[in-house]
Amino acid sequence: MLGLLNDTLSPVDQCGCGDTGFLTSRTLPIALNHGAGKVINVPVYSCGSSMCDEYRIPSAVASRLDELAEEMEAKEVLSIVFSWKTSGEDDTIGYQDSLIQGFIWKFHRRSYEDAQVLFVINGDALVLQSKLDPSEYYILKRLEESKDGIFFSFSKFIEEDEELTYEKYIELEPSFQKELGTVKMEEVEDMLIEEFGEVCD
Template sequence: MFDENETIEPMDTCGCGDIGYLTARTVPIDLAHGVGRIDKVPVYHCRSAYCQEFSLPPVVSRRLETIAEQMEETQATETTYTWQDKEIPVQDSGTQPDQTALDQTTDELALQAFTLQFVNRQYEDARVVQIVPGQAILFRSKLEDSEYYLLRYEEDSRTEGIWFSFLKFYYDEPNLTYEDFLEWSEDGHLKELGRIILDEVEDTLIDEFGEWT
């Protein structure tokens, strides 16, 4: 869906060398007017309480440079990580970009930014356990350890807007990776609870799991 250089994988390498899982944390940043901080930066961390290291996805590193420039322009010392719009290249000055390609790229960027907002999110009755940026969000119930929910992007050119399927399933093993889920789900263990348009996802999740923090 995305150019390889623009994707954020759910797992990579932590700064300590162990397997790193996508999460979010506050990152210090050197600015011309002093040291600043940026909250909710997507990083890879090994989940060890004793590890202070982390690594940044390449696209996040590039975005941090832009945010730092903006902070220096406004003399800010604190901000929250956000995604910028991606420019659509035009092949030559006399050619207009294809509208379908523009719409598709806009949707892809919106999907990646939207899913990454759920990093580390906790609801009253569920928590986010894994994100596949631009594709899916896995939730684990706080009420029953084997109960999971999946919010998955469904690409359909016949409908307008961005749509997700909302599914429920049970998985008894202690650890669930998205790769294991893909293999296991082929056996038909998923129960679809409904289809949700992007604008209604937040309200639907709150109705299902309670308020989030």
């Protein structure tokens, strides 16, 4: 039953503040009979705004947290990594995809000093357009998973059409495309700021 639920954990839902929330993972405090404990890597929805410290726990996760609390009390531990199963085997795979998609959706419509996110493709890629030269586009695309983590390729392409849409993009064969590098998921935020300047509203 839980297996079924965790597969359907949506990458995008609602943050505790009411805005759109993106699936991410957090360490949450948990009250236990034997003290204040914590659960690491709990999937939650957060809008990702620096102004907001709220989040929302998906209901399947909330009921799993209750079970984990009992487990922690039985074992008298104060810290545990969130998992769907009691056996302790690594089962992050079930919602890993949703976590990555939630991460990418968070960039939807984001604007940097020098570029703007035009659209997100299936939670796997995002296309940006330069504000300095509107014929310059950039694409950040999720790569096959490797043992070392989640990586994205970052490329630049030139397209005469300055009003690119998703529909046009999928038909597109850019005349010029250059891969600029590969970036680890944890470094994507910093890399985009380095490349395009601060985030603006």
